Amino acid sequence: MRPEELLRPTPQGLCCPPGDFHIDPVRPVARALITHGHADHARAGHGHVLATQETLDIMRLRYGEDFAGSTQAIRFGETVAINGVKVGFHPAGHVLGSAQIAVEQNGMRIVASGDYKRQADPTCAGFEPVACDVFITEATFALPIFRHPDATHEIALLLKSVAQFPERCHLVGAYALGKAQRVISLIRQAGYDRPIYIHGALQKLCGYYQSQGIDLGELQPATLEEGDARDFSGAIVIGPPSAFVDRWARRFPDPLACFASGWMRIRQRAKQRGVELPLIISDHCDWDELTDTISEIAPGEVWVTHGREEALVRWCTLAGIPARPLHLVGYEDEGD
Ligand SMILES: [Zn+2]
Numbered sequence: 310m311r312p313e314e315l316l317r318p319t320p321q322g323l324c325c326p327p328g329d330f331h332i333d334p335v336r337p338v339a340r341a342l343i344t345h346g347h348a349d350h351a352r353a354g355h356g357h358v359l360a361t362q363e364t365l366d367i368m369r370l371r372y373g374e375d376f377a378g379s380t381q382a383i384r385f386g387e388t389v390a391i392n393g394v395k396v397g398f399h400p401a402g403h404v405l406g407s408a409q410i411a412v413e414q415n416g417m418r419i420v421a422s423g424d425y426k427r428q429a430d431p432t433c434a435g436f437e438p439v440a441c442d443v444f445i446t447e448a449t450f451a452l453p454i455f456r457h458p459d460a461t462h463e464i465a466l467l468l469k470s471v472a473q474f475p476e477r478c479h480l481v482g483a484y485a486l487g488k489a490q491r492v493i494s495l496i497r498q499a500g501y502d503r504p505i506y507i508h509g510a511l512q513k514l515c516g517y518y519q520s521q522g523i524d525l526g527e528l529q530p531a532t533l534e535e536g537d538a539r540d541f542s543g544a545i546v547i548g549p550p551s552a553f554v555d556r557w558a559r560r561f562p563d564p565l566a567c568f569a570s571g572w573m574r575i576r577q578r579a580k581q582r583g584v585e586l587p588l589i590i591s592d593h594c595d596w597d598e599l600t601d602t603i604s605e606i607a608p609g610e611v612w613v614t615h616g617r618e619e620a621l622v623r624w625c626t627l628a629g630i631p632a633r634p635l636h637l638v639g640y641e642d643e644g645d
Pocket of ligand 1: 403424
């Protein structure tokens with residue numbers, strides 16, 4: 310059996326013809342397997358969805374009760390058979406509930422890793438390497454210039470700035486699913502125990518993370534009504550990046566704009582966005598994490614999805630591992 314007979318790229322996304330299912334389809338399909346809850350991977354409107362319970366819960370929170378015709382939850386390490394194809398979910402370390410999906414038939418195993426990272430994250434289960442014939446990897450930060458420092462180091466920079474400028478309000482941009490909760494959790498781990506203020510767009514997901522036993526400490530709404538006399542001087546306020554161009558952001562006293570993203574490694578990007586304190590915190594692998602993971606798994610072949618495919622394909626080829634880009638479209642990652 311050739312790997313392309315088991316899994317192949319189509320305009321709908323990765324398709325498994327013998328199993329008659331798609332992985333993270335970008336268009337509505339009859340049967341979808343979903344790696345994680347980010348909007349570009351988890352879309353509403355599929356007939357049947359198989360995912361971890363957390364991913365199903367997150368989709369329900371974002372799209373409403375009727376986001377799919379029917380759903381089935383699968384636990385990490387559990388295996389189910391779909392039309393004779395064995396399917397297993399394994400932790401990807403990206404956001405709460407995120408999974409790699411292993412697809413297996415006739416002794417051929419392909420692992421579609423979805424989005425993943427290797428850095429420690431207190432808000433989700435850590436990535437588990439799975440031996441396979443073909444490893445499908447993302448390539449969001451697949452250039453040697455992308456090296457993410459330890460996230461705890463970046464949080465220390467934030468807290469140092471809070472101590473240094475006690476009259477200013479630190480506005481931290483962080484994606485609503487995963488990044489925001491990871492940033493809050495890391496701030497707590499660093500010993501900061503004052504209330505943290507969150508934008509309304511983060512409330513449901515932060516509440517869900519807390520219901521799953523993830524300690525985010527005391528969170529208060531950062532909604533300022535007309536005439537609200539609360540003083541946000543010295544406070545930490547977390548909001549989705551999109552909120553920072555709103556009037557919402559301009560109501561805070563002497564705001565100091567921070568942004569938690571892997572893209573903050575590029576000074577020019579930080580400058581363009583008006584970010585005063587860039588925090589290089591990513592839920593994706595940097596270059597070393599990608600190449601170390603491929604070396605560790607030592608797959609027979611590597612397929613590279615969305616991102617900077619060329620550099621990673623070339624690295625694999627030089628390392629003696631056959632590799633090719635998949636050119637999947639429709640993935641503009643939400644949570645970088
Ligand atoms: Zn993602």
